[in-house]
Amino acid sequence: MEKTLEYAFQLDTEDSLKSYRDQFHLPLRTNGKPYIYLCGNSLGLQPKKTAEYVQQELKDWKNLGVEGHFHAQNPWLPYHEFLTEKMAKIVGAKPLEVVVMNTLSVNLHLLMATFYRPTKDRFKILIESDAFPSDRYAVESQLKFHGYGNGLLELKPRKGEVLLREEDIEATIKKEGESIALILIGCPNYYTGQVFDMKRIAALGHAKGCTVGFDLAHGAGNLPLELHDSNIDFAAWCTYKYLNSGPGSVGGCFIHERHAHAFDLPRFAGWWGHNKETRFGMRDDFDPIPGAEGWQLSNPPILSLAAIRASLDVFDEVGMPGLVEKSRKLTGYLEKLLEDMKDSVKIITPRDVRKRGCQLSLQITKWGGKDIFKTITDKGVIADWREPDVIRIAPAPLYNNYSDVFKFVTILKEAING
Incomplete structure (x- = not known):
């Protein structure tokens, strides 16, 4: 697996559910670009059709x-x-x-x-x-x-x-x-x-x-x-x-x-x-x-x-089997990208896909987990902090994509390495 943004874009292109991302409102930063929203385990994003209903x-x-x-x-x-x-x-x-x-x-x-x-x-x-x-x-x-x-x-x-x-x-x-x-x-x-x-x-x-x-x-x-x-x-x-x-x-x-x-x-x-x-x-x-x-x-x-x-x-319209399949691929991709960060990031969620959903809970072991969380937030990531020491990352398959995951890991690495 290539650990490049280009490869993430390729995975997005091949994603059979990619069109559903456009059916949701993505929160925007002050510069007009969307946040990297990985917090669907706390509050899911709004479907565009909600207003109509x-x-x-x-x-x-x-x-x-x-x-x-x-x-x-x-x-x-x-x-x-x-x-x-x-x-x-x-x-x-x-x-x-x-x-x-x-x-x-x-x-x-x-x-x-x-x-x-x-x-x-x-x-x-x-x-x-x-x-x-x-x-x-x-x-x-x-x-x-x-x-x-x-x-x-x-x-x-x-x-x-x-x-x-x-x-x-x-x-x-x-x-x-x-x-x-x-x-x-x-x-x-x-x-x-x-x-x-x-x-x-x-x-x-x-x-x-x-x-x-x-x-x-x-x-x-x-x-x-x-x-x-x-x-x-x-x-x-x-x-x-x-x-x-x-x-x-x-x-x-x-x-x-x-x-x-x-x-x-x-x-x-x-x-x-x-x-x-x-x-x-x-x-x-x-x-x-x-x-x-x-x-x-x-x-x-x-x-x-x-x-x-x-x-x-x-x-x-999508069906749970398709959602679960993409969820496992997204979370597995996130897991692979984090492999070379073992010295500073510990995944406490089970590795067996049958024993987890789309959330990975990350313990930042190097230093100041909450400071790291604040840094990635300032850089445009919306994730979830849970005391005492966990950042919860949840790539939701309906509106998250592989590019979101890659960009998050890049920002996390920069935050940890200072």
Whole structure:
């Protein structure tokens, strides 16, 4: 492989998805040139068609008022249903198992209201020791709410290591499983980018009587997920990272088909989860919709759903297999370019492409990692710093190209070598 910009341009020319870059707004510097944007794992870029989708709903609101619920070009009453099938394809689920609603942490709490059912002997929640802070806060607050302040159980890397070993996860579940009520893991881990074998963890957890859920904030739109076949009980994700739906946009949920008609499961209920045929009867007892829709609370924010719909249409056109293929090529290219920087840059993300998405987490070992991050930012790179010592680089396949990756590595080398 040639480590030249000309070779990167050649790879861009051969890229079958190269035209999709033009379908996104690239942030521009003051000199009018685009930033090297490698931060899709934090906030995805805006598809150009988003404005059209949102403007349509603003137009219908302006012209129809409340009648837009029934007579808008895309009626608001069933609007969330327009997203279901395409979202289900992205995460490898059946439409019955998926709903777009609320935001990530809200959904995790709602799902734990159902699937975290502690008892005197089985009350622990198993998470990664370096879980995303919001997940930790949610889990700790659930434990305290139920009166089990000491119920947090953590999966920790071995001394001197960063990644979790699969055999250690298995050993922990086998040893502690009878005391674990819920396993809740982020996939991939936000800090290291490590992907976990969800199907294997579900099988291990279920064998011990545990409920198993995943936070897929960094997985949805990034990994080749097969949620139905994984047999996990539930999952939740945001849509503003790889799914490009805009800051703070509505999230998504998966609840496995086997729970679709389990109406005796406890849940926090709201009228949008009630039987659609009698929802406006107003005085009926709660009659949940089968499947994931039955966990909805309120009518959703249409403007946010419109932005999600714009992005999902792009994903549906490309398909996850094509995106994953390019993602692996881009990240592999980045990895190769960093090979001669081993003395100053350590990649802590797994090298096995099946155990990572499009994020590589870089530890700058030479000196002053945060100073290096500031330098590359000043030179036009938008990346992501995570305390205490990692720069996260995520070449998103829809709008990043090989030239972005090459230019980033060049700037990084210059920053490190002074």
